[in-house]
Amino acid sequence: MGILTPVAGPTKGSRCPKTVLSSGEAGTLTVTDRASGHSATLAPATLYHYTYNPHAPRRTSKSQNIQGLAALDADGLVLLDLPGDWHAPHLRAFARQAGIPLVDARSKPTDQVRTLLAGRAPGWRRVRGLPRPLLTAWRKPVTVGAGIVAVAVMAYLAYMGMWVAWRGIAFIGRLLLDIIDVKWLGVLFSPALLIIRPARAKIHRRRIDRGSVVGPPEGPYLVGKRSRVKVIHRNQVIADLPRGVDVGDAFGLLLYRHEDVVGLAVRDRMDHILHHLPGPWPPNDVDRFAKHQDLLLAVESLPRDEYVALIRKSRSATP
DSSP states (O other), X not given: OOEEOOSBOSSTTOOOOOEEEEEOGGGOEEEEETTTTEEEEEOOSXXXXXXXXXXXXXXXXXXXXXXXXXXXXXXXXXXEEEESBOOHHHHHHHHHHHTOOEEEETTSOHHXXXXXXXXXXXXXXXXXXXXXXXXXXTHHHHHHHHHHHHHHHXXXXXXXXXXXXXXXXXXXXXXXXXXXXXXXXXXXXXXXXXXXXXXXHHHHHHHHHHTSEESOTTSOEEEEOSSEEEEEETTEEEEEEEBSSSTTSBOEEEEEEETTEEEEEEEOTTOOEEEEEESOOOHHHHHHHHHHTTOEEEEEEOOHHHHHHHHHTOSOBOO
């Protein structure tokens, strides 16, 4: 039986997942997440070794690329997504021993890789292999309490003219955040976030209610502006599409379901899929956005063949 683990995290400097692959008989594969203790056994048709740029078409350094391994079914849909840096020679040997074909897609175009990874099979899972953040149940009250204390401390130091001391505390806080990986405690050293984050969320919600935006604040979300439809993820423009009736223009939205898989697609007048966004989308918000942006909205339950065709003909996607 072959065993394989990633050698580093999915992005440069990120934590290495505690994911273990073991091969069984007749092309079966067992994936164990040692961080959570969960495991799954499947029989993939193909293993897909990938690298892609999450910010394309914006040019960024290769250090921001995401690496990983995906297990695909016979139709090329993703059964499991396993982010991490999988050492290519070891992966080739593992796949050969397991009797599972391996596709090396690390040099393929980003849009091609992202489109494939967005094609989720029913029962799709992403196994990160990382422990849950500390203080999960208590992080919000701890954050608010710490932020209030931090505001008081900052006010006191400012009153005493001790700005150097505050900068020293902030520097120590940033070092601790890099080590502990508890992002919510950042409020302790950046009290302004107590005001900025809720305000940004309320502004985003108002934009959703007006129909100018649809999707979560952190993304991916759609925004309509100046006869264009943009896809934004983590403050980066992933797609910028003209809105209109010509081929290649954003003309409508497709809100779909295939078994337990749901998602949203932007398409043109000829039903070409311009951008695919898998995952849950609130129907009422999507309907409001479509009406406000003068986009034709279709809601469909897709059989297997139509769902596979949608994935294969997508021009770009956000996995």
